[in-house]
Amino acid sequence: MAKTCLCRFCGKVFNAWSNRTCCNECQQKEEEEFERIENYLNRYPNSNAIQIAEGLDISPFDIIRYIDEGRLYVSKGEFKSIGGGKK
Ligand SMILES: [Zn+2]
Secondary structure, rough: OOEEEOOOOOOOOOOEEEOOOHHHHHHHHHHHHHHHHHHHHHHOOOOOOHHHHHHHHHOOHHHHHHHHHHOOOOOOOOOOOOOOOOO
């Protein structure tokens, strides 16, 4: 059965056979976003999800979603470390 999904780029509601967060029209945007992440990782290979998100101004949850989908192999990082400062 098709699922009702919400596109995280344009906010459109659409039906898909699997859980998706991006509609067909915005598929290109997601590919571009993913390419930006890959480029970032080439420059900063030891980045974790939080650092990538901050460096590229992308939601950390989107990065983690890529990790969960198996498209990215990086550490998720510690959410609580954001703005926490080092002791
Ligand atoms: Zn869309």
